[in-house]
Each structure stands twice: as structure tokens, then as C-alpha cells.
Amino acid sequence: MVIGALDVVTTTKITKTLKRKSIRENSKSKRLKKTETCTEKLSSTSESESVQSDAEEPTQIKLRTSSGQSKSDTRLDYTLLSKTCDRFGVSDRAGAAIASVVLHASGSQVIDKNKLRRERKKARENIVSQQTVSQIHA
Incomplete structure (x- = not known):
């Protein structure tokens, strides 16, 4: 055949x-x-060993694996990244690229430029609202 x-x-x-x-x-x-x-490694560190910083604690989310079991994974808070990008005048695209490279090297996740753009917008609105509240009280 x-x-x-x-x-x-x-x-x-x-x-x-x-x-x-x-x-x-x-x-x-x-x-x-x-x-x-x-x-x-993240969960094994005790509070006495951890370093205090001005960033908020990362929140825990459940990640579904291919076997059907759920694993907890850390989700990053983008406010610190957005404030830093604003401080140094880095564009959304460049900031997302830099953060994605760093996170990809550590094996964590990828940041989209739109995520960063939304977070920068929120941070700017929070700063403006805090300034208007302080001006009203003064």
C-alpha cells in the first residue's frame, strides 16, 4: 500500500x-x-524578614491551572509604577515595555500599555481630587 x-x-x-x-x-x-x-518563596518569608516599603501589599488571586486545581498568584499594584513613570516622564508604551521585560525575566506576568495608561489616569485623578479637597479645607 x-x-x-x-x-x-x-x-x-x-x-x-x-x-x-x-x-x-x-x-x-x-x-x-x-x-x-x-x-x-514569597509565602515562606516571615514578617520580621520582610522589608517595609511605601508600596501597598500585593493582593492574592486564584489562578486556575490546567489540572483544574487553583493556585494563588500575586497580582501587582500598578499605582507605584504609574507614579514612577509620571515622575520621570516615561511614556505608557515605554513604561509597559520596561515593566514587561522585568516581569518576564522573573517569570511573573506581562503588563499591557493600556493597563498602565488606565492606572496612570486613576493616579492623576486621585492627585487632582486630593489637591481640590485640600484647597477647600484651607
């Missing part, structure tokens, strides 16, 4: 697709393992 030319092309497409899927699954499992170790 001989495979026709059309069957050979289809077979190679299917094998390449399956190969890509297996590579993706392997990389996902590696990322999940890396994320699990990062969250374990």
Missing part, C-alpha cells in the same frame, strides 16, 4: 501540529513549576 501525495502533505501537517502542541504543553508545565516555586 502506497501513501498518495495528498496524504503525505496532510500527514506531515498533522505531525508538525502535534509536535508544536507537545512543545507548548512542556513549556506550560515548566512555567507552572517556576510559578509554584516563586509563590512558595
Whole structure:
């Protein structure tokens, strides 16, 4: 029995697709393992070892893994990033790119420029509202 030319092309497409899927699954499992170790390191530090800063504590969210179990992951607060970008005159796009590179290197997550833009807008509105309240009381 001989495979026709059309069957050979289809077979190679299917094998390449399956190969890509297996590579993706392997990389996902590696990322999940890396994320699990990062969250374990974060949760293992005690309050006496932690350094106090002016940033707020990151909030915990539940992340659904491929196995159906939920894992907790830290979500970043973008207000400090937005204030810093405003202070140094960095654009939304550049700030998002810088933060994404740093977070990608640590294996955490990626920041979109629109997320940063919304957070900068909120921070600016908060500053303006605080200034108007202080002017009213004065």
C-alpha cells in the first residue's frame, strides 16, 4: 500500500501540529513549576524578614491551572509604577515595555500599555481630587 501525495502533505501537517502542541504543553508545565516555586518563596518569608516599603501589599488571586486545581498568584499594584513613570516622564508604551521585560525575566506576568495608561489616569485623578479637597479645607 502506497501513501498518495495528498496524504503525505496532510500527514506531515498533522505531525508538525502535534509536535508544536507537545512543545507548548512542556513549556506550560515548566512555567507552572517556576510559578509554584516563586509563590512558595514569597509565602515562606516571615514578617520580621520582610522589608517595609511605601508600596501597598500585593493582593492574592486564584489562578486556575490546567489540572483544574487553583493556585494563588500575586497580582501587582500598578499605582507605584504609574507614579514612577509620571515622575520621570516615561511614556505608557515605554513604561509597559520596561515593566514587561522585568516581569518576564522573573517569570511573573506581562503588563499591557493600556493597563498602565488606565492606572496612570486613576493616579492623576486621585492627585487632582486630593489637591481640590485640600484647597477647600484651607
